Structure formats: C-alpha cells, structure tokens
Amino acid sequence: MLSACGGSAQGPSRGPAAPGAVPVTTTVVESRQWNDTLAALGTVNARESVTITAKVSETVQRVHFESGDRVAAGDVLVTLSGNQQQATLRAAEAAAREAEQQYVRGNELVGQQLIARASIDTLRANRESARAQVAEMRANIGDRTIRAPFAGVLGLRQVSPGALVTPGTAIATLDDIASVYVDFPLPEVRLASIAPGQRVFGRSAAYPGADIEGEVQIVDSRIDPDTRAVTVRAKFANPQMRLRPGMLIQVRLEQQQRQALMIPEIAVIQVGRDTFVYRVLEDETVEQTPVTIGVRREGLAEIVNGLEPGTRIVVDGTGKLRPGMTIVEGTVQEAKSQPVDEGEAAGGAAP
Template identity: 85%
Template sequence: MTTAQVQPRDWNDSIAALGTVNARESVTVTAKVSETVERVHFDSGDRVAAGQVLVTLSGNQQQAALRAAEAAATEAEQQYVRGTELVGQQLIARASIDTLRATRDSARANVAEMRADIGDRTIRAPFAGVLGLRQVSPGALVTPGTAIATLDDLSTVYVDFPVPEVRLASIAAGQRVFGSSAAYPGETVEGAVQIVDSRVDPNTRAVAVRAAFDNPGDRLRPGMLIQVRLEQRQRQALMVPEIAVIQVGRDTFVYRVLEDDTVEQAPVTLGVRGQGLAEIVEGIEPGTRIVIDGTGKLRPGMKIVEGTVQEAKSQTADAPAAAEGDAP
C-alpha cells in the first residue's frame, strides 16, 4: 500500500499522430523532346549538384540546323551594316534599312531558337539532391514524360500529419515535434512545426500540419511512416499515476486519505493522459493525500496503518466477543 500527496507539476501537453515523410524538393526527371539517348552521365543513387548534366540526347540534325542559322544570322548582320553605310551615303532609301534590321533580328531569333532546341537535349538536375534508380540506357528512345530517374533533396525532410480541429488554436509554427520510425527502434528525431494548413478537411475535421526535420545521413526517406508527438506549451497540472484512478462504470474516483488515516472515495474529473499519468481537473485539491497502489483491496472507511489496511474501529466495535471455551 503506497500513499502520496498530490502536487502540481510541470507538464507538456502533446498530440500524437501518424505522419508521412516527404522530401524538401522532389521531382521525376523527364525529357522535353522525343529523341534517342546518346549518353547517361549518372548512376543510380548518385548525389548530384544543381545544374549537373544527367543525360545527353542525340542532336545531330539540330546541330546542323544551328550552323545554318548562325550563317544566315552572320549574313543578315553584314547586310544590315552595309545598308547602314549606304544610307549614310544616301545611296539607298532609309526605308530599306528597316527591312534589313528586321531580317537581322529574325535571323538572331532563329539562332536562339535552335540553341534552345539543342539545350532541351541536355537534361540537367534542377536542384542538388540524391538520384533514385536509373530508368534509361544509351540508345533508348525517350519521349516527353518518359521517367529518367527520381531526384530528391533529403538534407531536410517534411513530415505531414493531421491534427484534430479542436486543437487548432494551440498549434503554432516553431513548436517542437518528436518523431520515431519502426526502421530505427528506440531512436527519436526532433523537428519543428513549419506551417499549419489554411484549410480544415471537412470529412475528417482535421487540419494538416507540416513539420521540418534535419536529416543527416539521409536516414529518413520519402514515403516512410513516422509516429509524431507534438509538444505544446508547458503548464502546471495536477498529475497522478494512472493506477491510482479507479473507473467503475461511468464513475471515476481516487481514494483520499483523511486525517485519521481512513479512506474515502473522491469522485474526480480527468483531463489528459500520458507517460503513465492522468490529470485531475476536478475533485481533489493540491496537497491531498491519496492511495497510489493497492486500491483493489480498499473500501470506504477502511484505515491505513503502516502501509496495510484494516477495518475501522467504528465498524467492528459492536462485534460480540467469543466466550472462552466456546466451540468454534
């Protein structure tokens, strides 16, 4: 039999939920044009920098078209310069120079278009990250939308998880979040709330919360299931061990120890639960002495004596004493 005085203690409310890991940046690298793969510059799982060349597509026809466009642009530029000189000498009409300028500008635009077309045949990493499995090989024909590889920035990952709308007012950016994964038993990672969604799901009455976690070693991968615990502001709460709380039907009570060491049932209202503790919202005051364990043997009016219980004298005083020599 154990008793203790109940006193307020520091307590952090927490919200438990299941979340999914998402990469900070994630994309499936694809081609923009239909062309044959000339060379692949990466292997599966490579870490690449932003702008690094991943795949080169064949572009012989485009290279030839570019050389022709550059030659036409050079000729148009020379014609324009020559026309400018002739206008200065008043040998041709000034209106002619406008035609030559338009021809030159059109040739320049054609060169730019050819260069852009060739640029589309060099596929680069849009940001730094880790590549997934390679999906193409040299000689393969790719078309717009053909998956070449996945690319994920895993330096920081996001974990999205739902929170009931009734807790919406208590969530704010910057709050600490702790996560754990079945892939790493016993390990906990710490992050922080980055943003709370602007909408509540009308079907689940929950709001999506996004937390950011540093990810050294790329241990957390997109798609992983994470158990998250969102800590809220610290407050004072009257917490008692859950084993001290008795539930009988709809009645909830603890055993309060009176000044004469007898016990009585004290109906209580519970708040949050966690870490083997239960919050008493109503029913007892700070400093109240209650029975922590051994409650299964207690009845109202029993007396606690040095860790054991016995019937109170008021309940046994009228019991007749057995006469000496009486038969049992």
C-alpha cells in the same frame, strides 16, 4: 512491502502496524509543470521534389549519374543525341554571319547614297531573323542536355544509353531531403492552440524509440469540410537522410506548459462508470474518493477534480483495499514540483 513508482524516499515512522494492516505504497499529490500533447499521423514530404523528364523525343546518348547520387543544381544528368540539330545550328550561324555582313554593306552604301534608305530596313530585318534562328537552334540543343533543377538526391535510374525517350518519360526522381515537411491533420476544435513555432516530435516505425524534433511551419488556411480537420505542416531537419518522402510518422505536437495534478495511473480505480482513488486519512485508514480524470500519458493521469495538493493517496496495493481498512506503508514516493519530460513519465509508470 511494495516498492514505489520511480524514485522514492523512506516514509516517516508511524509506530507499530495495526493487526491486519494492509501493506501498500502511497504518494503525496502535488502540482507540477505539464505539457499537453496532440497526437496525429503524418506523411513525410521532401522540401523540393520532382520527376526528371525529357522535353523532346530523342535517343539517350549518355547518362551522367547513378541511382542514389547526390547532385548539385545545374549538374548534367542525361545527354540526348543532337547531331541533326548541331548541323542545323551551324547552317543558321552561317546565315546569321551573312546577314550581318549584308547589313554592314548596306549601311555603307546608304551613306554613299548608292541604294535607297528603305533597303536598309529589309537588311536589318533579315539580320534579326537570322539571329532568332540561331537562338532557336541553341535552345533545341539545350533541351537535349537534361540538368538537375536543384540540389538533392536522385532515385532509381530509369533509362540507359540508346533508349528512346519522349516528353514525359521518367528518367529519375530528384528530392531535396536535407530538411523535410510532415503534413498531419488535427481536429478544428484544436485550431486555437496551434501556432507556427510550436515544438513537434516525430517517430517512425523504421527507427523505433528515436524521436526527431521539429517545429510547426504553417497551419493550412482551409478546414476540410468532410473531416472537419485542419492540415498542419511541420519542418524537420534531416541531416542523416533517415526520413524519406512518403514515410508514415507518428507526430506529437507539444502545447504550452501548465500546472496540473498528476498521479501514477495505477492509483486510479475504475468500477463501471465510477472513477476513484483511495485517500489515506490521519488514522491510517483509507476511504474512496471520486475523481475526474483529464489527460493520460506515459503512465500518469491528470486529476481534474476530487483531490487537492498535499493529499496522500494509495498508489500500489489498491486491489486488497476496502473503505475503512487500515494500511501500513513501506516506501513513500512524494511527487515533486518540476517539469515532466517523457523519460520521467515513462519511469513513473513502472512499479
């Protein structure tokens, strides 16, 4: 006697086995809930990502972070030398104070009619110019304090105190990976079955056996004319920071549930272009029944055509059978009408 796939129930008593009967395992085909999936390979992208650089050419005075630090938006990362700019700022502030005083005196003299009213316009212009000089110098000094534009995790530190940096010099990378995006392509023929909010499962080679659940965020508005594929973006929560930008992810996009006739894949026999199963007749003999197979996944196969619910078929022991042979079964497995998850699918595939 052979053991059935997955859970099993003792088959009904059918009397003494006929001489020469072949021991097999059978199952009764029934309709069940099934989720189709679309598989693809995707790449992880951070929600926000930037390479920190300097805006000016200057020497690094102090580095305020270490590689891998988590920082908040606005935290100071690097301070550049700015002694010359500080001196220039003090001179500009002094000139601004003098221009302000000249403007105030001018207003008093105009009120006493001691100077022409046109002179006050010149004094006002001098005051505004001095204020602009102060603002410009403060902006130059601000460019020498490099801050984090958003909260995230810093990558490897690329500079040290005393190093000369120029515009475009990489200081470190900054990524917000509290949640990440995974972009993956799907054929354009599947476009009608993709929508925001659908569940997506991802798996990385770095963490085998661990599925991460996300959802479709957006479907690209364009189709690649070369590959005829559309890019889908899924969002994944990443509280443990396992997913890193650039990682390759195996993606499974789950479709809506539907009714399907699913049987263990080991019951399907392929001979050349012919696909069939062994159907059990009332007299405990078998016959070959041609079938059309739909999806296959996790040890299960969908029967599109050829079988009806309630049909009894041979699951294990098909290698010994020929049409017309008599069988005797050991343990009968009956397929139940219930939602199928990956655990059930994997369990049903193992004899």
